[in-house]
Amino acid sequence: MPLGLAISTSTYAYLAYYLILPIAYIALLTVYGTKIQFWFMMSDVSKALLELRRIRDKSLDKLNHHIETTVNDPVNRARLLGMLEYFAVSPVDLDPVGIISKLKHIVEVHDNRMKTEIADILGRKDPILVGRTLGHVSAAAALNYLYKLVNHIVSLTKRYSSLALLQQLYAIMPLLIKQGKAVLEFIDAVDKGVPIGDGIGPLSVGLLMRGKPKIMIAEDTMAAITTIDGRRLVLIKAEGPASNLGKLDDAVRKTRLLFGKVSAIVTIDAMLRLESEKSGETARGLGVAIGGIGVERFRVEETATKEGIPLYAITVKESYMEAISIMGRKIAEAVVDVYNMLHRILEEKTEEDATVIVVGVGNTLGIGQ
Amino acid sequence: MSERKLELERIVVVEECPKCGVMLKRKFSEGDYVGMPGGTCRFCGSRMYVKMIYKEHG
Structure with a gap:
């Protein structure tokens, strides 16, 4: 029955190509689709996180170079690096009456503290040098925080395999990289003293x-x-x-x-x-x-x-x-x-x-x- | 900023003569800022001033 066999083989092939394989494919995607999507997105986000770390490290290198050329005392150098973690707590806004004057007070105290601390570390009150150092510290602190925050979200995403969290990060990651690069350019401008x-x-x-x-x-x-x-x-x-x-x-x-x-x-x-x-x-x-x-x-x-x-x-x-x-x-x-x-x-x-x-x-x- | 981008971009200083309005473009050097006194005007001999500092391509 060679003819019958031939018909039977082509029928199986037909079934395999047009029925069984698509069903297997759909079943696979239904079960593992989100997993595959997660892997691809996580791979892209991890690459972007590395890029963000590179940007952060570059800003820290520039800050270290600036410190080496302006501050001699190792204790003062450490003090300046310690300012990367300096923060201000926003006032309580449960009762919004008078919130503006409280905000103004906190912003002024923060700015004055940063400037006087930097002038003290530098041993000079030259406003251009203080402004340049403040620019370096602020930019490095901003990039350091940005990297740490994104890294935190990536870690949470991995731990809980949360596709919803990953999708949000995936959507804004290019903007975060762009912002990070812009802050790096700000450091260049501050270094040269050129208008922004x-x-x-x-x-x-x-x-x-x-x-x-x-x-x-x-x-x-x-x-x-x-x-x-x-x-x-x-x-x-x-x-x-x-x-x-x-x-x-x-x-x-x-x-x-x-x-x-x-x-x-x-x-x-x-x-x-x-x-x-x-x-x-x-x-x-x-x-x-x-x-x-x-x-x-x-x-x-x-x-x-x-x-x-x-x-x-x-x-x-x-x-x-x-x-x-x-x-x-x-x-x-x-x-x-x-x-x-x-x-x-x-x-x-x-x-x-x-x-x-x-x-x-x-x-x-x-x-x- | 990437090295390649830095090569393509340059920072220029535009000096203007307050008397005859002649403008002169030169390369930026450290310490330049907008409003600072510049060179002498070739046409009227007045003191020029830095009007703008910006980056341009090429």
């Missing part, structure tokens, strides 16, 4: 301050007066060229007390752009353009609301990466558009002889006044 993208506000105001008499209106914050389009402008920015953010809220309050009636407050700051937007584009709006935890914004808003002062904002769009790395050409050249917008606000929204406060918001690294 976030400095577009201080750059715009600092150029207007050039050649004008200046006063220190608040801690680490400078003010100058100029006249544009017949309006008296009180210009405020953090004191540069060291890495500084200043106390802009205190400066605005003091300016209000010193100059009496204020017709408008204009804040100039960098703004995180959406993927469809171009870097260096400028936008005009209302409100206070100050980032961070919101303490300074709250206090400026409070002053403005009490006095009925209109608030205007000019922003320059850029990515997170651009904001903390060396300033790019498009962002630097946006200063021209910022000035055009400022002229338009002055002409359209204020009378001649009015007093207007203009605040340059951001890190003033590499930008004098």
